[in-house]
Amino acid sequence: MHMYLPIALTSVNFLLVSGIGLVVGLLSGLFGVGGGWLMTPLLMMIGIPPTIAAGTDANQIVAASTSGMYTHWRLGNVDYKMGIYLLIGSFLGGAVGVKIIKALTATGGADFLIKITYVVMLGIVGSFMFVESLSALRKAKSGAAKPAAAQNGTKKSLITSLPLQTHFEKSGVSFSALVPCALGALVGLLAAIMGVGGGFLMVPVMIYMLRIPMHVVVGTSLFQILFTCIEVTFLQAYYNRTVDFLLALLLLIGSVFGAQIGAILGRKLHGDQLKILLSVIVLAVTVKLVFDLVLQPANLLSYAGGH
C-alpha cells in the first residue's frame, strides 16, 4: 500500500496519491486546465516537499494532458494553428516571468507577488465566469435569444486592424496572429510567476475574449499545456532535480483515467454548466488563498521553495 519516493525521500500511500491524481485529472479532462494550482497544495498536504511537488506536477500533467488531448483530437476539438501561436507566446512570456521571479527572489518580494497575483487573477476570472455563466443559464431557461456580441465592436475593430490577420478554421474566428501570441505571452508570464501551467487563465480568456467555442477551447488549451509541461519537466529534472518519477507515475495512474472520465463527462454537460462549475472551483481556491494570506499559519517555518 505504501511506496517510497527516491527524490522526495518519503513514503506515500499508493491509493491516496492515485486518488489525488484522479481528481485533478478529472478537472483536466473536464475543463482543459492542467490542475497544477490544485495538485501542488494537495501534495504538500501529504508531506511532499514543495519544490518536488511543483516539479513533479508538471510531469504528471504531461500524462493527463496527453490523455485528454488525445480524446479531444479524436473528437476534432484541437485548433493546432491557434495552439502553436499560443505556445510561441507562452514560451516567451514564461522566459520573462522566470527572470522577474529570479530578480524578485533576490530582493525577497517574490512570495508576496505570487500570492497577490493568484488572488487577483483567480478572483477576477472566477467572478467574471460565474456571473456570465449564471446569466447565460438564466437566459437559456427563459428562452431569450443570446445577445449578439455588439459590445465587442470596438475590441473587434482593434483586433482586426492588427497586422498578420489569420483565419482559424477550427475555432471559426479570424483575427491577427499577434492576438494568440500576446495572450500566450500574458498567460506564460503569469504562469511563470504563479508556478502553474496557466490553463485556468487561458480557458476563460479564450472563451470570453476570443469567443472561441468551449469544446475547441478545452482541446486547444490541453495542446498548449502539454508542450509547456514537457519543457518544464525537462528543465526541472535537469536543473533542479525536483521531478520524482515514481510520484509522477502514481499520480498519472489516477490522472490519465480521470482525464478520460472528465472528457466524457464534459460532453454530457452543457457549456454554461461547465463554465459555472469551473468558476465555483476557481472561486473556492481564491477564498482558500485569501484565508491562507490573512490567517496565522499553524507553524511559521517551512522548507525553501513552493508558494
Added chain:
Amino acid sequence: MKSMNAFILAVAALALSAQSGAAATTQVSPSDIPITLFYHGVPVEIKGQAAPGEDVMIKVTPSEQKEFHLKYKGKAAGIFWMKLGTLVFKNLPSTYLLASSGPVDKVAAQAEREAESLGFTALQKKAEITAEKGAMPAGDWFAQFLDFKKKEKLYAVQEGAVKVNADGSYQLTLAWPFQAPPGTYKVETITAKDGHVTGRSEAAITVELTGVVAQLSKMSSDNRAMYGILSILVAIAAGFGVGMIFKKGGGSH
C-alpha cells in the same frame, strides 16, 4: 600526602566509572536498514546490558550534524502572512529520537542532561538560531522548530519506553520513521544512577537506498537529461495508452 590521597581517589573513581561504563552495551537489530520500493519505516530492536539498578536512556541522532536553513513567515503590511526570510539553526540534529526508562528529568540531573543533550530543554540550551540576513525576527523560534520537527516525526522523546530488567538487561523497540533520510545514525546508550551518568556505549544504524529506488535516485543525479526525457516519455506513453483503452472501450461519441 594530600596529593597521594587525591591520586588514589581519582584512580578509584576512574576504576568505578570504567566498571560502570564497561557494563553498558548496545546491540541494534537491524543495524542496516534498506530502503526498498515498499519501505514505510521498520521496527528497530535496541537491547543491551547495564548494571543492575541503573536507568537507561537511548538517544538516536545522525552521525553528522549540519546547520538548517528554514524559511520563516511573518506579517507583511500588517495583513498578510508571508515568507519574510530565512533562519539558520545551528547545533541541532536533523533527527533526534530519545527513549528512556523513566522521566528524563528524574533519571539525569540538569547539568548532566545539558552536557549529554538529553531532552528538548537541553537541546534548546545548545541551539543557536540566527537570521540569514538582517535582524532576528521576534518569536519563540525554537518552539516553532520543535513543532516543525515533531510533525515530521523526526523529533520525539519517549519516556518509560525502555524496559530495564532486574539483571540490568534492557530493550527498546523503536518505530524507525520512514521520514528519516538515508545516512548513518548514532545510537547512544547512556546509563545513570541517582541522577548521575555512570556509563555509555554506542552502536550505529545505516539507512540506505537500494534496488529501483537507489537506481532512480542515482540516475536523477548522475544522468539528469536522460532522467528528464524518460519521465516525459513514460508520461506521454501512459497518456496515449489510457486514451487508446478508452477508445476501444467505446468512449467515442
